[in-house]
Amino acid sequence: MAMSSRRGMEAGVAQGGLISPVLFSLYVNNMPPPSHHVELALYVDDTAIIATSRKPTLLVSYLESYLNDLQQWLSEWRISINVSKSNAKIFTRAVWRFIQPRPVTLFREPIEWVDTARYLGVTLDTRLTWLPHIDQVRKRNAQRMGMLGPLLNRKSDLSVTNRVLLYKQLIQPLMDYTCPTWRSATHTQSGGYRCYNPSVFASLLVPLGM
Helix, strand or coil: CCCCCCCCCCCCCCCCCCCHHHHHHHHCCCCCCCCCCEEEEEECCEEEEEECCCCHHHHHHHHHHHHHHHHHHHHHCCCCCCHHHCCECCCCCCHHHCCCCCCEEECCEEECECCEEEECCEEEECCCCCHHHHHHHHHHHHHHHHHHHHHHCCCCCCCHHHHHHHHHHHHHHHHHCCHHHHCCCCHHHHCCCCCCCHHHHHHHHCCCCC
């Protein structure tokens, strides 16, 4: 077994360690608490800063106020942020009345406003119709079905049990992931897309030779 030499950690958490996830949770536990009209959504190293306001100008003001506190905390704890991978998104029902505000900044770098934002594998659009996300799920599902089609169709030499197992392991997770979130999309918005594919089940469950 190869081992590296010992080195001191002056900042941050070592990657790949058995207790690194716990240490990282402790490390970021004292992030600046959210201020008025601001909330935090944290999952490991993915952080979403959520500000609410009816006026875009106030929205920017709330975000910048918290980002100033966050910048000071990041500098103090020597945590580097790739600002270019960060983006800002506004959610509103009145898209036609919306005027996009100026960019907010972190470490003097602008955080650009985007039309869609991806967080924890879910694509979020302005009105939360889930259309972009459902479209991506549909495309990924079709691509994977195209690859596994010869193994899942009625002419496959695999048993029904093994075909169902392949479906549950490689196809169903694509449709199940965060399904309770975007299932609120209307039937028209989702194009009738469901969290399962009945045509696949029809193919899987027909006995070989029928």
